[in-house]
Amino acid sequence: MPPQRATIIGLGLSGALLALSLRRSSSTIPTIYELRSSPSTLGGAINLTPPVSRILESLGLLTSAKEIAFETTEIGIFSLYSGAKLGGLPFVDAETGHSSLRIERSLLLGLLLRALEEADVQVVFGKRLEGVRDVDEGRVAAVFADGEEVESELLFGCDGIHSLVRGAYVEPERKATYSGLSSAYGFSASPEGLAEKGGFEGTAVASGMRGSVIVSYCGPGREKVFVGAVMEVKTPEGDRDGWRGKGAMGAEAKKELVERFGGGDPVFRKVVDGVEEWSFFPVWVLPNGGTYWKGRTVLVGDAAHAGPPGGEGAALAMEDAVVLGRLVGKAEEEGASVEAVFRRYEELRRGRVMENYTRASARWEGAKNRSWLVQRCMEFFMWAFLMVYWNNKGWGFEYDAANVELGGKLYVTTLRSWKKYVWATKRPSAPPRSTRSSTKKMLGPVDAKSAVVTKHLSL
Template identity: 40%
Template sequence: MTITRIIIIGGGIAGVASALALTRLNKISCSIYEIRLEPSTIGGAINLTPNALRYLEHLGVLARLLPKGCEVRHIDVISQRTGQKLGAVNFDNLPKFKHRALRVLRADLLQALLESLEEEGVEVQYGRRIESTRELADRIEATFEDGTRVDGDVLLGCDGIHSSVRMKFVQADRKPIYSGIAVAYGLLDAAGLSERLQFNETAVHSGRFGSFLTSYCDAEKSRLYVGAVMETKDVGSREGWALKGKDQEVTKNEILRRFGGSSVPYIEGMVKKVDSFILYPVYKLPPGGQWTTKHIILLGDAAHAMPPQGESVGLALEDVVLFSRVVSQHETKPTTQIFADYEKLRKPRIDAAFKEANFRWETAKDRGWLMTVLLEWMTWIFIKWMNISKEKDFAFDVRDIKI
């Protein structure tokens, strides 16, 4: 069958990017429905890898996004214990990668995607909660809480890790798992810090009780994004929230207990300058799982959420570009065959990415003093191996896959 109409559930990055790709590149009519009343601003500043930037360029979004972010050549890894640089993750290979990385507010990325989508005459319909679906021989019907009913050839579940589409219509028992890690993040003005910074764009300060991320997040380097990645009990929130009053004070004190008083003096000054921290519990999905039914397919975090969150955005964009290509090449096949072709190409890479993300995320937990020292001695070896591995990964492009 030829796909001409697609229903998209979720107006975040995966949903809007899907609509943009399928409308702009495949000339398919798309309708987007989002449960929130307005675009989400939760998520802080994310690091878009060279792959992600190439996909955004492919979608016609990159030019409007670049002026809003800070180009990242390296992520420096610094020991909180000694203050010494342990190594750096390298993005500075333009001949192979075409772009370096970009640290940008998640809200700015979503806004750039929405502006590009508006040029195609597609708008997100907000405040729409999906209630039920009915899969027929040649189409799918979706009914919303307000009684509205729409139909299409395909329904994309792009509604994130806590996906209603996945849990209601695809695989009810595949539920998010709390990782044991939460990120407390905030923004501050770069001017006025008294201590000299030990990084040019971005740094991860590694210590016993987790890691402390610092990064410029605008082209002028006037704003700094900071994030304390630390082991905590499940704080019981799905999306993250701005801390108020006593909670704000308690969280700041806890960050200072874990990361202040180290051999990196500017961390303490940064924490004190943040007006308001947002606490974001990190969830992940069990690996594998079901992504499709006859007319439904999950993309992005709805299918394969994993930490770290910045790279999950890149994987979502990769989903979008690959799915667009598969639809274009196999548009006359049944939807079940199109979905199967996509999964065959996609799942091996996702499985590998999940294993790597899990391994790295475990280092954010309390390691004890002795293990911290031992890991610091080994970090330079790990980073050297990682840069070799990532050189191939950052050069990878789903547009080069034979379909």
Template identity: 35%
Template sequence: MAPASPDGLNVIILGGGIAGLTTALALTKYAPKGQVPRIQIFEIRTVPATIGGAVNLTPNALRLLDHLGALPIIRERDYGRTIDYLEVFDIYSTRLATSDFSGPEGKGIGNPPYKALRITRGDALKGVLAAVEQHENITLTCGKRTVDIKETADKVTLTFEDGGSASADLLMGCDGIHSVTRLKHVEPERKATYSGLCNAFGFAPVEPDFTVHFECTAINFARRGMLLTSYHNSQKDSIYVGALMQLPELESRDGWKAAGADEKKIRADILERFGDAKIPSIKPLIEKAQDFFLWPVFTLSKHGKWATDRVMLLGDAAHAMPPQGESTGIVFEDTVLFSRCLTRWIEKGKPGSMKEAFDAYEKLRRARIEAAFEESKSVVSTVSDAGYIGHTIKTYVIPWFLWFTRASREKHFVEDVTSVDIGY
């Protein structure tokens, strides 16, 4: 791959997760010819974090990963399991509905067609990391904690805890819900708040003859939460078990880690909520699941500041929200759309301030993010604790809601932000 060009921008990305890595790939792919940026990624952890549950990469997410060169690697390494359709169950009765990704001809949605992929966050990250390693202009440095951010008219400078520093033309804050970029520079008063929901997840090893009630992925609704059960590899020897449920906030972020270590207590809580399921495989899957981890769901307010003159927030750092089925795809869209807006500004001869590109991106993106915020509210209400009557109403509403929103979901699935008119 081409090395960085002396005429390209110097870019710092804070955050070595999926958002930061895909931003580096997008900035590289969409850079004007002869102006490949020099990109430095700084990650606070000593190694890129590969912990996490299993996410659903929808057709639009896979389309963008393909454009960025990561999907062929994921396919080659046989990461994840293809999803033709997602099934929705009431744990006390039967299947309520399905959400289809196979398209009219069974090949997927869009042109070219893509289905969906259930993949662990760790495998997704490894696939994207491998794509990043193919580019000489991108470097990743781990174990760097940022303690100060200074911005002037012509550069941004970061100071690290170890005494070192780095400067660039542009800083991208891709450092998640508790973003240092946001809290130390862009909008310090905009802090994350606990949503009231927590995801407790583990992985259940299963034998070939273990019978489940779903083809690949099932969302199982109960009176006190939602349980996701899903294969996540082609071998079908492991099932992701994730319980999204209401829990009171612990006293500190360290408390979440301590509670997560108490696997026996977590399993007992999940069994109390879902163990009375009439679906035979649910209780054994909870009992088989190993290495439970407790993941609190934090959110940001719907509106907020995303940028200064030389600093831009992307992904959860800008707009973290409760999970609504397309969160990862939204991050990929962020990175590609922003990169296209920045490239257009460079091609126009860098008129005025870089903020012109930032403003063009926000004008293009705000409406989609605010719509996603509204969609996420339905997730919170659907998994909140409910009595018998409330749950019964839910079982009638969910199929109707999936039918009613099908057209809007498929519209997002076929959308290709690599070619959409950015109006700039």
């Protein structure tokens, strides 16, 4: 495969990481198209697992990320009612010491935007994809709402759970469905008593009969607390935009959340009560399985495999992106076809994604409503459950997307694609191979002060 032009749809975590990975590992030139008119400042604070810390380290971004995140090695499990600690989930790779980071999504995106700028990646805002069209055997066109069509040799659908790339082209029959659970989140100042709370090491999940709530510092200073609640909410399917459009919930909704999650423990109550503005997200999921690619187009991250949130969706999206970028580089070296790249990508990622899906589904069940008796039993046996079963499961925290084995040689599918490769690599217009080392230099550590991007990228 010769160096190519790549169109990336969506500036989420997978889109940003894919562009960085392509610049680092291949000579392919990516351009990102994002429907929002400027970088999004939406979103709560997400937990990035040890494999993401490893990815950020490989890009020279870990130090900057730690300057704007809360670093944690454990999620404490608490009773919402008594406030007692029931156990803990280790969130660290015991072998390498890579920890987890709780980070505000908008700050993380700012950090990645800065890295994209340094890597010379063009980001075009305000471009809504409306369709995908095959041009000929060698090119595919992204059709935008403003009428423009952009042709390229590769098209990456990094456009999230409601992916248009998937719905209009790759696999229209695989549709997202509402999970029956919703998430609400907000921020609160750290209340008196939280830092001193017995067993609290910075991140706690407290479960009750009507859902669970996560309480976590989200910056290095420990003064700001992220509060995220997960609860069963019945809603008719199909009104995803209207429901989402409500955004910050009103006083009624706040009252309901305080009732649900204020619990009996005074410290948790203060934290939940302290949230001024709640934002509300219905959680949608894709059926496990399906295909990730068609022709010259491939799905990445949530667009390919959004499962129930188990705290690892972002990690999977970022891992996909890094592995795929590396495979494109490998194909360029070996003269392999696009099809070979996408096939290998699906082979390499499918098992890990499916394992995660199963694990997340089990955890997700725990957020559903339960009776008083079930709640009491759960609290009583939690320590045994964690010790005997949960903490002995493989969590896959050792996964290293930047170095994981990519398998043997990719193959060249047809004589025609081989001839095309030989011809194209002789073309004077192909980007020089030296681009690689220079882009590596461009991806050096990013200054944390510039992590919050408030301006549009100059294009």
